Amino acid sequence: MATESARKDIHTSDIPAICKSCEARHRGICGALTPEQLTKLNRFTKQQRYESGHELLSAGEDVHRYSNILRGVVKLSKLMADGRQQIVGLQFAPDFMGRPFRAQSEVIADAATDVTVCTFPKAVLEELVSESPNLEHRLHEQALEELDEAREWMLTLGRKSAGEKVASFLFLIASNIDPEIETDEGPVMFELPLKRSDIADFLGLTIETVSRQITKLRKSGVIQVENNRTVIVPDLERLERACEIDG
Amino acid sequence: MATESARKDIHTSDIPAICKSCEARHRGICGALTPEQLTKLNRFTKQQRYESGHELLSAGEDVHRYSNILRGVVKLSKLMADGRQQIVGLQFAPDFMGRPFRAQSEVIADAATDVTVCTFPKAVLEELVSESPNLEHRLHEQALEELDEAREWMLTLGRKSAGEKVASFLFLIASNIDPEIETDEGPVMFELPLKRSDIADFLGLTIETVSRQITKLRKSGVIQVENNRTVIVPDLERLERACEIDG
DNA sequence: CGTCCTATTGAAATTCTTCAACACTCGTGG
DNA sequence: CCACGAGTGTTGAAGAATTTCAATAGGACG
Numbered sequence: 001m002a003t004e005s006a007r008k009d010i011h012t013s014d015i016p017a018i019c020k021s022c023e024a025r026h027r028g029i030c031g032a033l034t035p036e037q038l039t040k041l042n043r044f045t046k047q048q049r050y051e052s053g054h055e056l057l058s059a060g061e062d063v064h065r066y067s068n069i070l071r072g073v074v075k076l077s078k079l080m081a082d083g084r085q086q087i088v089g090l091q092f093a094p095d096f097m098g099r100p101f102r103a104q105s106e107v108i109a110d111a112a113t114d115v116t117v118c119t120f121p122k123a124v125l126e127e128l129v130s131e132s133p134n135l136e137h138r139l140h141e142q143a144l145e146e147l148d149e150a151r152e153w154m155l156t157l158g159r160k161s162a163g164e165k166v167a168s169f170l171f172l173i174a175s176n177i178d179p180e181i182e183t184d185e186g187p188v189m190f191e192l193p194l195k196r197s198d199i200a201d202f203l204g205l206t207i208e209t210v211s212r213q214i215t216k217l218r219k220s221g222v223i224q225v226e227n228n229r230t231v232i233v234p235d236l237e238r239l240e241r242a243c244e245i246d247g
Numbered sequence: 248m249a250t251e252s253a254r255k256d257i258h259t260s261d262i263p264a265i266c267k268s269c270e271a272r273h274r275g276i277c278g279a280l281t282p283e284q285l286t287k288l289n290r291f292t293k294q295q296r297y298e299s300g301h302e303l304l305s306a307g308e309d310v311h312r313y314s315n316i317l318r319g320v321v322k323l324s325k326l327m328a329d330g331r332q333q334i335v336g337l338q339f340a341p342d343f344m345g346r347p348f349r350a351q352s353e354v355i356a357d358a359a360t361d362v363t364v365c366t367f368p369k370a371v372l373e374e375l376v377s378e379s380p381n382l383e384h385r386l387h388e389q390a391l392e393e394l395d396e397a398r399e400w401m402l403t404l405g406r407k408s409a410g411e412k413v414a415s416f417l418f419l420i421a422s423n424i425d426p427e428i429e430t431d432e433g434p435v436m437f438e439l440p441l442k443r444s445d446i447a448d449f450l451g452l453t454i455e456t457v458s459r460q461i462t463k464l465r466k467s468g469v470i471q472v473e474n475n476r477t478v479i480v481p482d483l484e485r486l487e488r489a490c491e492i493d494g
Numbered sequence: 495c496g497t498c499c500t501a502t503t504g505a506a507a508t509t510c511t512t513c514a515a516c517a518c519t520c521g522t523g524g
Numbered sequence: 525c526c527a528c529g530a531g532t533g534t535t536g537a538a539g540a541a542t543t544t545c546a547a548t549a550g551g552a553c554g
Contacts, residue, residue: 076398078398078399078401078402080402080406080491081491082491082492084406084407085406086401086402086405086406088398088401088402089398099391100387100391101388101391102391106395106398106399107398133380133383136380136383136384136387137383139387140347140383140386140387140390141348143387143390143391143394144346144347144348144349144390146394147390147393147394147397148353150394150397150398150401151323151325151335151336151353151354151397152325152353153401154325154333154335154397154400154401154404155325155327155333155335157401157404157405157451158333158404158448158450158451159327159331159332159333159451160331201405203405204404204405204406244327244328244329245329
């Protein structure tokens with residue numbers, strides 16, 4: 001810890017300008033890199049912006065570049081032969097995106113909102129990993145966290161009612177998006193990064209059921225909705241209770 | 248690769264006797280250790296046998312030891328306040344069990360069958376990890392595989408019908424248990440490691456629905472069942488088709 | 495202004511669960 | 525040796541939750 005902060009203070013001027021204000025350098029994987037490594041990586045990085053709906057990665061496709069998400073929300077999903085779809089994860093800045101040590105992706109990655117990523121070639125990251133155990137540790141930690149999240153969501157998918165599922169989704173978003181307004185213990189307001197059909201695919205429901213449950217939560221005063229996408233939660237604890245005790 | 252097999256050949260006599268025939272040394276995490284490290288770890292390992300139903304790890308409990316599963320099947324599950332339960336993963340030999348870098352477990356681990364594990368103190372593993380990047384890599388790989396499995400299962404939980412769920416479960420077991428009889432492309436026979444209530448908790452269904460769907464698969468000739476636990480699959484491809492196309 | 499996309503709402507249909515009864519196995523103890 | 529109870533699994537009928545089908549509404553855009 002001491003060495004890390006010292007390093008940052010002393011070498012701030014050594015790191016690439018573009019990284020200076022980058023969130024991935026603090027909470028993301030770049031935080032595991034030395035200024036030298038960061039400079040090296042930076043020679044190959046490319047920032048890219050994608051519009052909502054753009055497919056970033058398709059299942060079975062060979063992956064040549066990894067990326068850090070800088071802005072926006074990415075949805076990871078699986079598709080069945082007959083078109084049924086399940087969203088298996090959401091990724092927010094500054095998450096690392098890509099499946100290390102495997103040529104092909106098991107999931108489809110789509111931009112759920114407009115997204116900005118910082119991409120770099122697979123080979124460069126893998127070289128950095130081989131020389132820096134710290135980086136693999138960071139990736140390992142993220143994988144374990146995603147595993148915990150996936151398992152938490154399995155409970156939601158398998159055992160919760162439609163009402164509890166929708167409440168759980170709203171609570172998840174409320175916890176992950178930087179709320180635009182947040183007074184401690186006060187109301188929370190945020191934009192839903194997903195449209196109804198995506199929410200349905202995330203929850204294993206139909207859009208109609210999602211819509212009905214949102215209406216129900218609205219009518220019971222747990223949430224307020226504006227323009228279909230803006231949600232206000234007057235009492236976050238009440239929403240949290242709705243995640244387990246159907247109402 | 249060359250160095251690894253050479254190491255194994257030359258030093259076979261150096262590794263602890265107990266490890267010689269251990270599956271975890273090949274496919275499990277111990278495969279990432281040198282004979283010296285294996286010897287060091289072995290000073291702290293303890294083999295233990297648990298009966299079916301024994302709780303190996305409870306949620307929120309401080310974990311002091313990790314383990315390798317040597318025999319049997321372990322179920323990982325989550326519990327809701329009102330008793331609803333969801334199995335979020337199954338682990339087979341020679342999987343590593345435990346949540347690295349975290350004091351508390353997020354899940355409950357129970358012996359689904361009689362289970363034999365090789366346990367060792369958390370601290371010893373973590374010391375080995377810090378001196379051997381190769382070991383962390385192995386753990387990382389297992390975490391990524393479990394993540395892929397969890398996501399695959401999310402698709403099953405969220406988007407498959409009861410019939411497809413049960414077929415998917417049977418297919419999963421058929422793929423993971425060493426089948427007692429297996430002729431290429433011929434019939435496969437295996438013992439179900441879970442009782443009906445566990446299967447239900449794995450699939451997000453009730454035991455009655457599981458029972459009915461098994462009956463349906465039996466009557467349509469996709470499987471044969473003996474003694475409730477022994478399953479014969481005459482045509483594995485037919486079972487695989489039943490995982491996506493309900494019948 | 496018409497069209498596409500998104501979202502909501504109602505009614506009917508379906509799937510799954512709940513409740514209830516019963517069957518089988520296994521071990522224990524009379 | 526048989527009766528008994530606990531644990532496990534199956535089956536039927538009624539009920540509830542969710543989906544499906546269908547109609548409607550609003551906003552964005554050409």
